[in-house]
Amino acid sequence: MRPAVVVISAGLLAAAASCRLAPQDQGVDRAIVVWEQEDAQVFPYIDSVFDAFKRLPGNADVRIVRNHYQTEDLRQQFLTASIAGSPPDLLMGPSDTAGIYSIAGFILPVEKVFDLSAFNKPVVEAITLDGHVWGVPMTNGNHLMLMYNKRLSPTAPRTTDELFAFCETKAKAKALKLDYCMAFNLGEPFWLMPWLGAFGGWPIDDKTPTLDTKPMLDAVSLVVDLIYKKKYVPMECEYNCTDTLFKEGKVAFIINGDWAISTYRDKFGKDFGVAKIPKLSATGRWPTPMVSGRYFMLNSKLSGAKLELVKRFVSFYTNKENQIGQVKSLMRLPALAEAAGAGIIRDDPILKASMDQILAGKPMPMATEMRAVWDSVRPHLGRAVNKKATPREAVAKMQSEAVSKIKEMTD
Secondary structure, X not given: OOOOOOOOOHHHHHHHHHOOOXXXXXXXXXXXXXXXXXXXXXXHHHHHHHHHHHOOOOOOOOEEEEEEOOHHHHHHHHHHHHHHOOOOOEEEXXXXXXXXXXXXXXXXXXXXXXXXXXXXXXXXXXXXXXXXXXXXXXXXXXXXXXXXXXXXXXXXXXEHHHHHHHHHOOOOOHHHOOOOOEEOOOOOHHHHHHHHHHOOOOOEEOOEEOOOOHHHHHHHHHHHHHHHOOOOOOOOOOHHHHHHHHHOOOOOEEEEEHXXXXXXXXXXXXXXXXXXXXXXXXXXXXXXXXXXXXEEEEEOOOOHHHHHHHHHHHHHHOOHHHHHHHHHHHOOOEOEHHHHOOHHHHOOHHHHHHHHHHHHOEEOOOOOOHHXXXXXXXXXXXXXXXOOOOHHHHHHHHHHHHHHHHHHHHO
8 A cells, every 4th residue: 555646736736825715613613524534444433432522521512524535535625625715624544645735734733732742753753844743643554564474484584684595495395385485566666665775765855856876776676686586576466466465375475564464364363474574684774664654634724612622532532542442443553652552562463563663664754745756766666677677777767757746846
C-alpha cells in the first residue's frame, strides 16, 4: 500500500489559495461531522468509540455524523467543500494529503491545541511541515517489515548475509518447493525506500529531491541484482502477485506492510512471523521503511465552543484506553507513547516486532514536493527493473524529472 499520489488541477489550487471561506455559524453547534476513508471492517470499531463519547456526561445532545469516501474521492470532496465553505469538522486519514490542505489553509495547525508530546515522536514528525503539526495521530505505522512463513524458515534472518545464505541453500532446495526465496513489490518506490535508507540516503532533503546519489544508485542496483544476478525474487510481480506467492507458500519471505498482518495471521496462524527487515550487511545499517500513521485533521475554521467540543472528542478517541482498544480490535499500533508499552503489544511477538520496525524507520516526508518524487522514481525504477535502463541512467532521470515536476508545481 504505497502512499497515494495527490493529483490536483492548477485551477483548483489557485482557487484554494485565493478563496475566502464562508464564516461559520456562531451558534453552539453540537454536531461533529467526520469524513473518513476506512475499510468496511473498521466501521464497527469507529462507531463504538463515537457512541462511547456520546454516552459521556454532558454529551447526550452531541451528534456525530460519519461520512465514508473512497481515497481519491475524499481528497477531491474535501478540497471542493472547503472552497465552497462547507467542509467537515474532521478528516480521518493518512498524512500524505495534509501538505496540500495546509498550504491551501483548509486545516488547522494543532500544536497549540493538543499536547503532542504525549505521542510517539516519529508519527508526529510525519505530519509536521513548515514548523507546524497538521494532525493528531490515531495510529502509528503504515510501514513495511519482513514477514515469513515459519514452516519454511523457523526464524527470521537478522542480516542480509543470513537472508542470502538461506536463499542460496534452503530456498533452492527442491524439498521446500519454493518458486523464489522472497518477494516484494519491486517496481513501487515505497518498497525501495527501506533499502535507500540502509545505504545512507533519503529521497528528499527538506523540499529538494536527492535522487541522483550513490545511495539511490546502490539501492536500485541491489534490487536489480536480486532479480537477475541472485535470482532470489520474481521479476514482474506487483503487489497482488507477491501477496499470492506468500499465501501459497511459494516464497519463504515477503516485505509487506502492517495492513497485511491480520490477513496473514488468519491464514498461517502460529506459523506466521514478523521481523525487522534484515540489516544490510554491506553497510551495517538497518533498512528504514517510511513511517506515518492515520490522523485527525481539523477544519481550519473551527473556533470557540465548537473547537472545544471537537478537541474533547479527538482527545477521547486517542486516549490510552481507546488506543489499546484499537490494538485489540484492529491490530493497529497506537500513536500514544503511553499505550505503546501496553502488555498486549509487549506480550505479542508480532505486534512487538512491528513496533521494533517502526523504531528503525523514518518519518514519511510530508512536503508536497514528495508527489513529484513519487511520480519521477516510479517509472524509472520500473525501467531499471525491466532492464530498459541501467541503474545509473535511471537515477539520473529520476532526479531531472523530479526537479522539473517541482518547477511546474511552483510556477
